Amino acid sequence: MTVRVPAKVNLQLGVGPIRDDGYHDLVNVFHAVSLFDEVTAEPARELAVSVQAAPHSRVDVAGVPTGDGNLAAKAARLVAARLGVQPRVALRIRKAIPVAGGMAGGSADAAAALVACARLWDDREQPVLSRDDLMEIGADLGSDVPFAVLGGTAVGVGRGERLTPALTRGTFHWVFATADGGLSTPAVYGECDRLRLAAGETAAWPAVSAELMTALATGDAKGLGGALSNDLQPAALSLRPSLRRTIDAGRDLGAIGALVSGSGPTCAFLAEDAEDAADLADALHGAGVAEQIVRASGPVPGATVI
Numbered sequence: 049m050t051v052r053v054p055a056k057v058n059l060q061l062g063v064g065p066i067r068d069d070g071y072h073d074l075v076n077v078f079h080a081v082s083l084f085d086e087v088t089a090e091p092a093r094e095l096a097v098s099v100q101a102a103p104h105s106r107v108d109v110a111g112v113p114t115g116d117g118n119l120a121a122k123a124a125r126l127v128a129a130r131l132g133v134q135p136r137v138a139l140r141i142r143k144a145i146p147v148a149g150g151m152a153g154g155s156a157d158a159a160a161a162l163v164a165c166a167r168l169w170d171d172r173e174q175p176v177l178s179r180d181d182l183m184e185i186g187a188d189l190g191s192d193v194p195f196a197v198l199g200g201t202a203v204g205v206g207r208g209e210r211l212t213p214a215l216t217r218g219t220f221h222w223v224f225a226t227a228d229g230g231l232s233t234p235a236v237y238g239e240c241d242r243l244r245l246a247a248g249e250t251a252a253w254p255a256v257s258a259e260l261m262t263a264l265a266t267g268d269a270k271g272l273g274g275a276l277s278n279d280l281q282p283a284a285l286s287l288r289p290s291l292r293r294t295i296d297a298g299r300d301l302g303a304i305g306a307l308v309s310g311s312g313p314t315c316a317f318l319a320e321d322a323e324d325a326a327d328l329a330d331a332l333h334g335a336g337v338a339e340q341i342v343r344a345s346g347p348v349p350g351a352t353v354i
């Protein structure tokens with residue numbers, strides 16, 4: 049049983065006030081792009097996880113846990129518990145999504161494991177667990193996991209786990225610049241709070257950008273490029289100042305939108321069409337401002353059995 053699962057970029061990440069549980073209320077417009085991890089689930093004597101870079105990808109998997117710390121292992125345990133079976137499965141993860149890169153790679157693997165294990169253990173005409181059930185289980189694993197199950201483009205509120213699909217038209221063409229070494233998501237949220245406090249700002253309640261929704265619904269790439277926003281970007285730039293040079297290079301080289309992806313350090317650039325994306329990717333490669341340059345398009349479906 050093999051499941052393919054996409055990375056995400058956040059088209060709008062509005063970060064509201066910090067809540068009593070330590071999370072921030074968000075307006076989080078997720079967009080799934082064609083950069084995929086694959087997770088294969090096979091019956092085994094006991095739960096085991098192996099991780100490798102996908103063929104032709106140069107993802108550094110050294111920091112990814114292979115034991116119970118792996119989000120895919122946690123996902124398998126939760127599905128087994130819900131179905132009342134033992135989690136006797138070997139999970140083989142092949143990663144093309146950068147690790148700790150702000151593209152939700154760990155969440156993607158968790159979503160893939162949810163879908164794969166449900167198929168393996170709940171294989172009847174009327175499955176006990178629906179896609180909605182898997183998204184609900186996923187929310188306990190991480191705020192980004194439900195979206196990796198759903199895919200497409202969607203607006204997330206609460207911690208980002210309560211999702212509504214968004215209307216989109218056509219395909220958007222992206223170039224991603226990965227960085228050497230990741231950024232910790234809690235550290236980036238913490239830096240966002242620190243910067244706001246130091247500036248005497250109180251976090252406003254975020255609202256969905258009408259301009260962004262219109263651009264998505266009409267397939268207007270230029271409009272989308274102008275409406276991209278990420279409240280975590282100042283924090284990511286504060287923790288990794290070299291990203292400023294990457295963002296500026298992308299803009300100078302013709303990107304119609306440029307921002308840090310989620311908590312970073314991957315930077316995302318929007319191009320007008322596939323041809324411009326290829327030119328931009330070549331130019332960014334030549335500029336030497338990133339570890340790797342990767343092209344992808346969106347929206348694409350969420351975790352899918354292949």
Ligand SMILES: C[C@](O)(CO)[C@H](O)COP(=O)(O)OP(=O)(O)OC[C@H]1O[C@@H](n2ccc(N)nc2=O)[C@H](O)[C@@H]1O
Nearest residue numbers: 070071072074190191192193207208233234237310311
């Ligand atoms: C930055 C994003 O990737 C944007 O989609 C997400 O908001 C982060 O999602 P994630 O990696 O699934 O994060 P989680 O595993 O749920 O939370 C990790 C940590 O990020 C911070 N966190 C996360 C989500 C949220 N709405 N507010 C937060 O403050 C908290 O410090 C939390 O302890």
Ligand SMILES: Nc1ncnc2c1ncn2[C@@H]1O[C@H](COP(=O)(O)OP(=O)(O)OP(=O)(O)O)[C@@H](O)[C@H]1O
Nearest residue numbers: 118119147148149150151152153154155157192233
């Ligand atoms: N299957 C997995 N793949 C990658 N990292 C994992 C996995 N399971 C657990 N982790 C841990 O999670 C950390 C964050 O990884 P991840 O790649 O999900 O970050 P991210 O893409 O920045 O996440 P997000 O965009 O959701 O904030 C890693 O450093 C690693 O220790």
